[in-house]
Structures are given as C-alpha cells and as structure tokens.
Amino acid sequence: MEARSNSRTGVPSPFLASLVSVTVLCQTAFSQYSSDQCSWKGSGLTHESHARDVEQVYLRCSQGSLEWLYPTGAIIVNLRPNTASPAADQLTVCIKPAEDSRGANVYLDRAGTLRLLLTEREQATGQVHCFGIQEGALFIEAILHRDISRRITAFQYELVNARQGSDSLTDPCQPCSDEEVLLAVCTSDFAARGSIQGAEQRSGQLSVTVTLTWLYRQKSRVFLPGGGQPWRWMGRVKMPPQCGVSFGEGEELLLTGTVRFGEAWLGCTQRYEDFLKLYREAQEQGVNPCQVETD
Template sequence: MLTPILAYVLSHLLRIVSCQYSSDECSWKGSGLTHEGHARDVEQVYLRCSQGSLEWLYPTGAIIVNLRPNTASPAAALLSVCIKPSAESNGTNIYLDRVGKLRLLLREQDLAHGKVHCFGIQEGALFIEAIPHMDISRRITAFQYELVSSRPAGASVHSFSAPCQPCTDAETLLAVCTSDFVARGSIKKVQREEEQSSVTVDISRLYRQKTRVFVSGGVRARRSWTGQVKMPLQCGVKSGEGDFLFTGTVRFGEAWMGCAPRYKDFLRLYLEAQRQGTNPCHVDTD
C-alpha cells in the first residue's frame, strides 16, 4: 500500500477531479462512491467562510480542503484554523499539505476523540486521505471548522499555548472590547472533567454575549444569569467569593474563559485608562 507521502509525490499519476464548490462555500458534503473505478482520485474542495463543516461519506482516494476566507485583509494571514472531528469519524488520516509536503495532523484513531486541533492557516491545506478498507459502508469523516485569530488578546483558548497565563493590562482592556462574551459575576462551582474544567458562574451584569452562553435566572431573577464556561484543567480554577469580569470566546458552541480579572482590579485599570484617554472602547461601569 502506498504511503500518503509517496502517493502525493506521485500525484501527477493520479486523476485530479475538477474543483467542486459547496453550495454556500461554507460547508461541503461528498461521497467517495463518486470515485468508483478511480480509487486514487484527489478532489479539490474550497471553503471560504469563517466557520462551517465537512462531511465525507464512504471515503476513497483523497480530498484537499482549501480554506480561503473571503478577505483581502493582511490579518487573514495570521488566522488559525480549528477543527473538531465528529465522534463517529473514521476511515481517513488527515495531513497538512504545504507546497506538496505533507505533515501528519490526525491519525484515524485520533478522530473519534472529538478533540479540537488548531493550526495556522499558512501551514497549508488539509489533505484527507482515505484508508483502504474492504468495507467502506460504515466509514465517514466529518468535522466542524472555525477560523480564529492566532492568539486572541487575553483569550485563553484551550488549543493555544500558555492558556493560563495572566492577561496584561492591555490584553484585559482589549478583551473587553473584542471577546465573544463580557460579564460581571462570581464562580459558583467548578467541575473537573477529563481534560478540562467546567466552571458554573452566576452573572449579575451582562455586558455582551455573542451566543446564549448565559441564560436568565427566571422571572424572579430578571437581573441575573447563569452559565458554564470551560477552562483547561491545568489552570486549577477554584470556586470562591469575589466578583470577576469574565471575558472569553465561543468555540464550537462552547464558551472558553479568557481574561477574568477581579472586578475591582478591572475597575481600577479601566478608570485609569479612561483618565489617560487610552481605553480602546467604552464600558458602562455605573
């Protein structure tokens, strides 16, 4: 059996299938059955959105997934791609393809773990190679993807390095302006899971949320919210008294904690920056 790298080196011998765009350029769904009789086909897929999904049924041959956001901004080159495989995924190995050189990203046995994996968009396209099986009827490779800034200011995204490092003053102020959620509240409970902590928080002031991270406490508690935010296990977060300013990002429907200073420390920092005229955005602290 040819190794993926050898197969790709010999790609001039393979039949390259014409480019196929997904209907909305965000998600793609295809079937390896279209490769019958051409089991070594390599198909090009182009995805141009900030998030979407891919589903490859009965994989045979290979597909190259090109993630090309519709933006001419220089910041696009600094983006990272995060993918989260479906727990039912199998039948393929996933590589990064940069100018014909392949680097293994995920083996078949790693797909079912459903862990998020991130890489820089300039590291190459995704080369997804089907593993030959006698029976492909139960094989499927599926994942969600999101494009994120390589190191969001103050955001402790679990797939990036140094996720528990305290935020600088500048990172904290910027996180308040750019995070997916910003809220004032306290830590009610911390539940340790296999590789992360699930932090239950009570919110007394909700400044912003991109999605429904925090839900209302009900008719009798119109000015209170509650929700769960994830943190890497190694951060060692604990429940306790005190008001915090929670900021963070939402990845694949899960909220991940970013900068979370004590509220009194944030207020001191914010008022000082306001006095100096260096605040990147306004926050109602009344």
C-alpha cells in the same frame, strides 16, 4: 518529487508513499461533489476506481462544515477567510469532529510535509482541536478498508482570533496584558462580571460553572437567566485543562471569551477590582477602546 512524510512518525503511510507518482495528475480530479463557499459534501464512491485521487477543496467562510461519505483516496481542504486583511494570517482554525466521524486520518499539510493532527480514533471524542492558519491545509487521507460502508468523516470548522483559539498558542495559559484585557471587553464574543462556582473535567476539557451579575455582551445566548434573580445569568465556560482555575470560587471577576461551536471558551480574565482600576486609569488617559458600565 519527494514522498510526503508524517512528521510525528517520520514514515510515510502506504497510501502517501504511492501517492507521489500520481499527485500531479490527480490534484484536481473530477468528481460529483456539492460545495459552496462555507461547506462541502462529497462521496468517495464517485471515484472509487481511482482510489489514489486527491481532491482540492476550497472553503472561504468564517465557519462551516465538511462531510465526506465513504472516504477513498484523499482530499486537501484549503481554509481561508472571505475577506483580505493583514491579520488574516494570524487567524486560528478550530475543528470539531462529529462523534461518529471515521474512515480517515487528518493531517496538516505545509509545503508537502505532513503532521498528524487527528487519528480516526481521536475524532470519536468530538473534542475541539485548533491550529494556526499558516500551519497548512488539511490533508484528509482515507484509511484503506474492505468495507467502506457506514464510514463518514465529518467535522465543523471555525476561523477565530489567534488569542481566542488558545489551543494553538505556545502558552495558552499566559495571562493577558492590560491592553488585551481592555480590548477583550470590547471585542470578545462575551464579556461579563461574575464568579466561578465550580469546575470539572469533561471530555478532556475543563468545564467551569459561572454565575454572572452583569452581562455586557454575549453571542448565541450561551448564558441564560437563572438563580432565581432576573438580573442573574448562569452557564458553563470551557478552558484548556492544563491551565487550571487560578481564581477562588465566588471571587468577583471580569470574564471574557469566545463562542466556538455553541460553547463558551474562557479568554482574558481578571479580578474585577483590578479591572476596575485598570479601566478607570485608561479612561482618565483617554485610551479606552470602548466604554462599558462599571457602576
């Protein structure tokens, strides 16, 4: 068996290099862990004398969490949806580390090859990171410390549609096609008519303030009534910083997107007058995936 390597550096870590000889024996080492189909919590203290053990963890929900107290050795986290679907392999995994997460590095493990996803320091930002579910399982390697007290590796995860998990796309800023816009109005976590009022950088992400004049649908109440009008909603929408804002402030838009970890993320967006023309043409042809109010 060849040593697993970190594809970012090409050099195995000291733990990974020495892990090879015991991986087969320790893949399912016994420890006292609590787990359900959605979340997992465990402590490295239960197998501290076997610091090179590798635990297998299986999580089969669309969202959940992981909390690893006093990390030692390593764990492999296998994330899968709880239903069989031809589109399951196209899902995107998004993880959001706790801001005090520390004690381990996070890799993607695909067929024995590791790619560094998050260092211990990068986890402290609490920034959301996404990757395709086919890119591999999560390999979480404890960092060797003499004192492992007060070290907890923790994160939330969600499985989302590949388009919604735009951090994993080759070009997350690519405009949506007409078919994608029409489908987004029907299936996105939120769909609204409104305008952008301003944008600013926050924690490595672009945060956009929006005012909505019509709310078709929303999940988790990310938009709240405001602006002194009962029919007006306000809120913030995030987007990858490399995309920028391609629409002017106050310009009337169709806004759709997903809700990740209680935050709205911008998906397909189009000038409302262009969407209205597109929608009416599709309506005449009988190809609309759903009906929405446009008056």
